[in-house]
Amino acid sequence: LLSLEYSDGIDCLCSCLSGHQATYRCLDCYTSKPCCSVCMVETHRSLPFHRIEFWNGLHFERAALDAIGLRIYLGHDGVICPGVSAEGKTVEVHEVKLSIAHLNGIHTLHVVPCWCRGPRQAKQDMVEQLIRARLFPATLSNPTTAYTIELLEHWHLESLQSKKSTWDYWQALCQKSAKGVDRVRVSGRYTAFLRAGRQWRVLKMLIRSGQAHAIDKHLPTNRWPGSVVVVCPACPEPEFNLQENWEELLSNPEHRYKFILWHGTDGMFKTYLKVKRRDKDDDSLLSGQAFFPTREDWEKYCADHSEIEQNGPCPSYDKMHKIHNMNDREVSGLSAVCCIRHSIFAARGMVDLKLGEKY
Ligand SMILES: [Zn+2]
Ligand SMILES: [Zn+2]
Numbered sequence: 416l417l418s419l420e421y422s423d424g425i426d427c428l429c430s431c432l433s434g435h436q437a438t439y440r441c442l443d444c445y446t447s448k449p450c451c452s453v454c455m456v457e458t459h460r461s462l463p464f465h466r467i468e469f470w471n472g473l474h475f476e477r478a479a480l481d482a483i484g485l486r487i488y489l490g491h492d493g494v495i496c497p498g499v500s501a502e503g504k505t506v507e508v509h510e511v512k513l514s515i516a517h518l519n520g521i522h523t524l525h526v527v528p529c530w531c532r533g534p535r536q537a538k539q540d541m542v543e544q545l546i547r548a549r550l551f552p553a554t555l556s557n558p559t560t561a562y563t564i565e566l567l568e569h570w571h572l573e574s575l576q577s578k579k580s581t582w583d584y585w586q587a588l589c590q591k592s593a594k595g596v597d598r599v600r601v602s603g604r605y606t607a608f609l610r611a612g613r614q615w616r617v618l619k620m621l622i623r624s625g626q627a628h629a630i631d632k633h634l635p636t637n638r639w640p641g642s643v644v645v646v647c648p649a650c651p652e653p654e655f656n657l658q659e660n661w662e663e664l665l666s667n668p669e670h671r672y673k674f675i676l677w678h679g680t681d682g683m684f685k686t687y688l689k690v691k692r693r694d695k696d697d698d699s700l701l702s703g704q705a706f707f708p709t710r711e712d713w714e715k716y717c718a719d720h721s722e723i724e725q726n727g728p729c730p731s732y733d734k735m736h737k738i739h740n741m742n743d744r745e746v747s748g749l750s751a752v753c754c755i756r757h758s759i760f761a762a763r764g765m766v767d768l769k770l771g772e773k774y
């Protein structure tokens with residue numbers, strides 16, 4: 416491992432015969448011969464997130480591709496937009512400084528948008544241009560931060576498979592940040608990453624469920640419109656997995672059992688929500704499209720059924736209410752409906768519990 420701290424050929428003349436010293440090496444290229452800064456930029460036009468090092472005469476130190484002149488050109492497969500070069504002004508007039516998070520850390524890079532449709536349109540098209548370049552912007556207006564699609568896919572997988580929290584994921588990424596990145600400042604960008612991650616999950620759900628392609632018109636009519644949840648494929652459902660004459664067969668005891676839908680409901684008190692400061696504009700991005708009903712539907716349902724006596728005959732009922740009625744909890748748990756033969760949760764089948772098992 417110690418031998419990796421040095422590279423043969425460092426500080427000699429670069430093989431490009433330009434007369435420059437070969438003082439840079441790349442840590443992410445599988446084979447990387449030391450080279451000069453010009454060659455380093457040229458070989459990394461389509462690899463802008465590689466981490467590079469500079470030989471200072473005694474040891475290697477972190478360097479940045481942006482600092483030695485690498486720019487990301489949008490809209491023309493990595494080549495500078497003819498609209499920018501035709502203006503005769505320097506590229507610096509058009510470039511935008513972006514903080515870009517990738518699998519190997521957070522980088523500061525300058526991006527030159529496509530100006531083919533004029534300067535005003537270039538600003539409006541920025542989000543689209545970034546996404547076409549596989550960079551997901553943190554905001555939709557004048558983005559200064561972006562995440563690579565590879566990073567968001569990796570984070571999504573880590574959170575689902577390894578159960579890693581977004582906070583831990585982001586802090587690890589900040590530790591790996593490239594030279595020139597203010598680590599304290601980027602660690603404060605956690606909320607922006609959280610927000611972009613939330614949008615990413617919703618967009619993936621809309622695509623995977625087919626809603627992005629308006630799939631509802633091909634689905635059974637009893638499904639919730641716009642729903643992104645996976646419906647149990649094995650439970651009987653008209654227009655989906657039942658034979659044409661299923662209604663006629665209902666009267667036949669030999670067949671009736673095939674058409675029974677077995678649903679079960681249970682509560683879970685570990686999924687409580689503590690009282691927190693909340694952004695009043697923090698609306699659901701999937702209101703009623705997934706496992707919870709819309710807030711309006713739910714409040715109306717509770718108001719219409721407020722007279723139901725919720726203290727059942729069970730002697731532990733009151734005791735349970737007391738245990739779960741802690742002052743710091745806004746929601747004492749949740750109750751969910753699932754098909755009991757296949758354990759698949761039902762669309763709009765979950766509700767928040769307010770007090771013990773009460774809703
Ligand atoms: Zn490289
Ligand atoms: Zn060179």
Ligand SMILES: [Zn+2]
Nearest residue numbers: 496529530531
């Ligand atoms: Zn262009």
Ligand SMILES: [Zn+2]
Nearest residue numbers: 647650754757
């Ligand atoms: Zn089922």
